[in-house]
Amino acid sequence: MKLSFINAVLSRPIITILCCILIVAGLGYGTSYLTFRGDYKVFFGDNNPQLQGFEEMQKTFNKNDNVSIVIAPKNENVFTNETFELIFKITEDSWQTPYSTRVDSITNYQHTSAEEDDLLVEDILLDPADLSPAKLEYAKSVVLNEPMLVNRLIAPQGHVAMINITVQLPEKDKNQEVLDVVKHVRDMVDKYKAEYPDTDFHLAGIVMMNNGFIEEAQSDAQTLIPGMFLAIFIMLLLMLRSFTGMFATIIVIITSIVATLGGAGLAGFYISTPTVNVPVMVMTLAVADCVHIIASMHYYLRKGLSKNAAITEAVNTNITPVFITSATTAIGFLTFNFSDVPPLRDLGNMVAWGVMLAFVLAITLLPALLKLLPARAIKQTDNSNFMERFAEVVIEKRTPILIGSTLLIVAVIALVPQNKVNDVPIEYFDESITFRQDSDFMDQHLMGVSTIDIEISSGEENGINKPKFIKQLDDFSLWLREQDRIDHVFTLSDTFKRLNKSMHGDDQAYYRLPEDNELAAQYLLMYEMSLPYGLDLNNQLNIDKSAVRLTLAMDNVGSDEILAMEQKVLGWFKDNAPELTVRGASPALMFGHIGDRNMSSMLIGTTVATILISGLLIVALRSLKLGTISLLPNLLPAGLGFGFWALYSGNINLGLSVVTSMSLGIVVDDTVHFLAKYKLAREAGKTAEDAVRYAFSRVGRALWITTLVLATGFMVLAQSAFALNGNMGLLTAVIIVLALIVDFLFLPAFLILTDKKQYPVKESAHAAIQVQN
Amino acid sequence: MPLFKFKTKRISTYLTAGLLTAALAPFAQAQTPEEKGLEIAKTRKATDRGWNNSEQDMKMILRNAQGNESVREMRSRALEITNDGDKGLTIFDKPRDVKGTAFLSFSHTLEPDDQWLYLPALKRVKRISSRNKSGPFMGSEFAYEDMSSFEVEKYDYKFLRDEACPVQPELTCYVVESNPKDKFSGYSKTIVWIDHKEYRMFKAEYYDKKKDLLKTLESSEYKLYLDKYWRAHKLSMVNHQTGKSTVLLTDNIRFNTGLTDKDFDKNTLKRIR
Structure with a gap:
């Protein structure tokens, strides 16, 4: 069945390509439905009790979304004619801010005083023309003694002041409203910056935070996606050394992204700061599929097979493992649905959908393209020998390796509880981002x-x-x-x-x-x-x-x-x-609440992911024993990763809450490949040592390549200055690398030392090993 | 405090208006929108002359965006003053903790209004700064400046267009823009709908200082008093920016109840019941 499918794909490559393009274009139309939501409220479901409580309070009192303009004169004294007048002017101008309903500053503070028997309520400074030294001195004494103002609109030392603009956003076009407010405020501040070069200005507040979400999403889209293309280009150049393979892979990647986003648009998804990186993830996972198939094709070409036969054989041998790895990855991502955070659920669903699309395209569009494009056998740099030598070392030093790695694993995993859940929106922004610097300054x-x-x-x-x-x-x-x-x-x-x-x-x-x-x-x-x-x-x-x-x-x-x-x-x-x-x-x-609650739900999600993926492995490996053993190399890397994280940062944000589920679905691939080959060899009557040798020689190189590709992809994501995305990328990359180390050191040592029982020999396994060798 | 006095010109006024219109007809082409706006404002004020004094009961129903409600009750008295703005007195009945608090205001055509508040708990009369007239009245969506007597001289006008009246579309309304002359007004402009026949204001839109629509007022349930003066019994103010609203219901309007200048004296506020 597999073969007839492959033959159908390959016999009429043009038709295959046209069909793929047609379907992709049809889905791609959906990208026009994609909208972007940058406001922080996307992180909360409509039924989130804290969001509801907040909205109710906002309706009972007024909304208090704000922009804070922090003013710091270089002479560190706000109470000079120049700066006081500047605050007065900005206060006046700020009323022109779109959607503004309130402006508070030390100049329009409604100061009460007794005037004879009357109560006088008026601005501290009504008219800058009134600004005499005596008036300034009076203003200073009032302002610095008013608990409403000190530490809020004026620093106790009088060196920094703030103008707070409250806006009532109608929330009809949330992004545009935020952008309009920010543009107005920035233009205004720029004008005063030019006029008052001896004063520093900083912008903080909820509106600026929302703007930060929008800007970081844009920045991620503008830098990480091209960065990913560059990384893929370099990786393919190194690994495939074939223009054809590179070209075909890039086509598959582009079509995967278009179809993923288009399908998401048709399904009514929107893009937000976390999901803006769906393309980067889908690209990463799609590249891995393509590299496996193309590398196999080259292998068979070198073996002297015709191009058609080589492609057929490459797809044939890879279709099942690539399907299983895609399915486990998708399952990992689908368990994001346990999350309480809507954009994380979206991220999981979109990537899961993208991974399956990439799989389909990798076994249809990719072979069809390879068939049409010229291909030649690429001379192999011989590092399969390296894998074999490496296997010998592991086999020889298995006891120290097992003891050493076990001790290390225990030590690192013991650090995991040092992590604490911490979701502070300001800290999602890297210290290199102006908004973060401004907020820190205000703080x-x-x-x-x-x-x-x-x-x-x-x-x-x-x-x-x-x-x-x-x-x-x-x-x-x-x-x-x-x-x-x-x-x-x-x-x-x-x-x-x-x-x-x-x-x-x-x-x-x-x-x-x-x-x-x-x-x-x-x-x-x-x-x-x-x-x-x-x-x-x-x-x-x-x-x-x-x-x-x-x-x-x-x-x-x-x-x-x-x-x-x-x-x-x-x-x-x-x-x-x-x-x-x-x-x-x-x-x-x-x-704060969503961070906690989401962590609890994602623990359930991760457990479900573990059960489902292990179940799938048991079925795929057709061995309860190996499936159970696989739990170790599947789960240990995440444990090690979070141990590393405790040393690196110790703060677990929303982005990291999904890392275990996600990385589980990804690193399981290594285990699947390794254990499948190991089992095949064992069933062909080989000893555990020989089976490890066989597994290393057959899949060692492929695992290197996958790890390199995946780790690179997630390291690109790690470059995001937005911590939810950046931390997620970094920790996932670390776990992927750790997974390879576990699979190459701990797993073989563990197998040799524990899996001593003879396997029932199967003739088919014996034959398979002979053919492949 | 005189609240929204809009009344009809009866026969004599119609005659005057008819004659005026006839006399001015040849110059109609030359009239600028500003002149026409001013003329409408003047006629509006002129049709509301001669009522002397009045008393009424008022109830304010405040609603916030969450749908909660709160009620304020008060009585108001008004005295017509020729050659200057009117005088008004509002006595609060509810909430109970401000019962007996009295708000006295003298509108002026050119200078800022005078405002005093008598606080029974303190047994003192306190003057309120004349600049502050744009804030919420009793926490409602009405500002003092929305409720104070209409004086022609306080605004610049511009006639915009004629169109069907809000609330009563069978009538035709002048749509006039007015720009406050006082820089301490909370508004950049107000657009009002005034019907051609009776010069009743049916709707007003208030624009904030950044020229965005802030509030809309709709006046309804007009009744005719003394065969001459129209009074709206229901005023609904909606704040578009905060989603809050206030309905002001007026009841028991009486004219010529014998009020004199002495009843609007800050020195006698303490004895007001």
Whole structure:
């Protein structure tokens, strides 16, 4: 059946090629349906409880997506005419930002003061023409003493200031909205950069983060995909040394990518920062298929077979192993569906689909192309001898190898628990990226970008004006400020104190909470009636004044610390104000939770992948024993990889959560090939030693090549400055290399020392070995 | 506070308008959109003259994007002032913790308005900075400047077009753009729909400083009082940027209840009930 299929493909190569092109073109049409989503919310499913909680809070209060413009004058003093005026101008201009609804800075801060018996509420600086040294001194004293501002809009030392633009994105065309905001802000900042060369500007905030996701996806697409083509070109040049083979492989790769993405488009997938690298992965896996078939063809050509016969034989001997390796790889990727992160599920599904497409094209389009193109036997550089010599060394030193490698494996795997799940979106961006540098700068000088919004609900209308509630809010705010790593607490209790003071002739003795329900309510009403457009309290109060939103900013800490802070906050309320309803929400919390939850689900996914793949191996090898033994070389590399990771970084992000499943599906290929040949030799009556020799000589070189190709492909991915992609690529590449080491050292030593029982000799196996030799 | 007084010109006004139109007809070609816009604004104000004073009950229903609701209740009193802006007084009844709080405002045609707030818990009257009129009124989607009395001199006008009125499409409306002269306004411009016959405002669009549509107001349930003055009983304001909205319901409108200047004095606010 196999042969008749191959003959059908080869007898009418043009028809085969046309059919392939037609199907690929048909699928390729689907690429026009592909859209790109760059916002961070793609990482959360619609039913994600944290996302839902966040969206609800955003609807109850206003959205607080923002751009922060951080201003750092080189003379390290914000309180100069020049810089103060600059902040005033940027504040004014920022109102022109698309979708902006609010701009906060130290110049438009609504300062309250007593003027005779009246309450004056106005901007710190209404008109730069008013800027006298006395006014500046006054502004400085007010601003640096206001807890609402210090560490948020002004550094305590007065050397850095921030202008915060809040936008309400309609979320109709999320990318375009983000790009529009960023373009406007960057243009504005560029204008002021030219005007104020002695000032540094930094841009941070949620909108800039979303923009970072978009820009990094673009950058990956623009650098990694061409980089991958270059890497493939070099690899093929080294390994195949045949223009024909290179050309045919590249055609197969291109058609695989087009068909993969087109099919994804037809199926309604969108592209996001993680899935932008689907082409790189599909290319990597497709190259491996092609290289096997082309290398075999050259082998048979050298053996003197005709071109047609060589191609037929190459496809015939490879179709089953290539199918099995593609299937196991696809299974590995399909278990990404256990993930809680939609783009990771998409990544798995798209690559799985791509791998199977590449398989089909490698056994149809590839042989047809090879048939049409000129081919000649390529002289082989003889490193099969090298594999045989290597086999002898392994056989001879099997005991020290087994003991040594076992000890090493145990030691490295013991490091695995040192890793911790850590999903901090800022850390997805490499330190070489401006957005990361800017965010770090802001963290260092003002406040961190890890914020948590806390909704505190009194449970009754106007309950936030009750003295008891205000007291609880204040106690909580004061407690928060004492906690480690807290940079800033934005709380209504400060406003109440300030109002009480200003309502009493700015008497500092009255900088305390109003003690009467009506008084508090009326202060607040008075204050609200005095605030201008865009600077109201609607971002802190819900409409029936039953709840407030407090925002705390932490240093850029790990997600475990953010989750711990959430628990501490909930614990505080349980102990001190159990009657209040409290919940936290923020992008930082969402990422923290998804990181944890996704890790648990991917552990299940990985287990399923292990069971399925081992089952497939048992069937493919037709041996329960070898299938079970294969678990070791299949799983050890991932264990070793994560041990290495504990030394290298120790942070496990969403991208790494899928690495075990993915690498399992890939590295299993080595084991399959090696064990299949080993078993064949054993069944032909050979000893374990001889069977290892045979396996090395038959597949050693092929495994080298596959490992080289795959590791190179994933190393290209590792160049991504976006850590979800970059870390995933790097660790996968490491695991692939480790897998080869395990297969070449540990596995043969283990087989020789443990697999001593005689195999029932099969005549067919004997014949197969004779023919192939 | 006088809220949205739109009233009809009855017979005499029709006559005047008819005569004016006839007299101006030869010059109609020469009228610029700005002149026409101003003329409409002037007629709108002119048709709402002579009501002296009024009182009404008001209820505000606030809704946020999440669909939660909250209600505010208040009473308002208004005094017509010739040659200057009107005077208004709003007394809050609900929420209970601000009950008795009174908001007094004197509109002016040229200078900024004067605003005071009486806080019963503090037993003091506090002046509110005149610049601050663009923020939310009682946390609603209405700003003070949306609710204060309409004064011709506060805006520049531009007639845009005629079209079917919103809410009542059988009527024809002038669509007029008005640009606030006060730099402390929260808006870059407002577009209003005013019907040809009765000069009632059916709709207004408020644009923020970056010239994006911020809010839309729709006025409905107009009733005629004293055979002359139209009053809308329902005003719906929708904020397009935040998804919040406020419905302002007016009820129990009474005219000529005997209010005088003395009832709009900041020194007597403490005694207001």
